[in-house]
Amino acid sequence: MKLKKEKILGERIFLRPFNQKDSLEYSKLDRKLINTLGKAKKFIASSWKKDSYYFGVFLNETKKLIGQVELCHMNWWEDKAGEICIFIKKDFRKLGYATESTKAIINFCFNKLKFRKIYADADSTNLASQKTLKKIGFKLEGKIREKNFVNGKWTDELDYGLLKSEWRGK
């Protein structure tokens, strides 16, 4: 089953699937590996496929692209669960946009897709990501030791989970 393309509304932002018209803006999003128009076009062409769906995060006021949310590793039939991953452009960080975008995708997953659980992970050196997930209500469930290689060092992956029964639709 493939996810239907739709727009998800937040207070200051909205999420929607990318289209090719977003390519130039996407190439300026500070994604390290996708920093040219050509790479952005290629990425966008494959940004909506079975088990990996990317939504752009856009400001309501200016319609400017400020980040992305990925919804992946979905198990629709048995587990009713999926994983989310968020990225916000550098100039727009620490303004609450990751919190707002994550809450918007969580509401979509629980209310529309009827998920039972949502997973997310954070590198042990990524305090911003850990803080965002904890603030929203994710619980730390485990640690995969020396999973990532960050700045010349092996680091741990911290695994978080959020159950629908814990979510109050914040």
Ligand SMILES: CC(C)(COP(=O)(O)OP(=O)(O)OC[C@H]1O[C@@H](n2cnc3c(N)ncnc32)[C@H](O)[C@@H]1OP(=O)(O)O)[C@@H](O)C(=O)NCCC(=O)NCCS
């Ligand atoms: C992680 C990330 C999405 C956070 O985005 P953001 O829009 O700055 O987050 P918010 O403004 O919603 O902040 C959420 C919380 O994290 C805290 N925070 C944000 N950046 C921080 C930093 N660099 N160091 C410490 N805390 C930080 C905020 O203060 C806030 O907590 P508070 O409300 O208790 O003060 C962003 O830093 C990012 O895109 N990083 C690169 C990609 C990434 O690591 N993604 C996560 C892995 S999937």
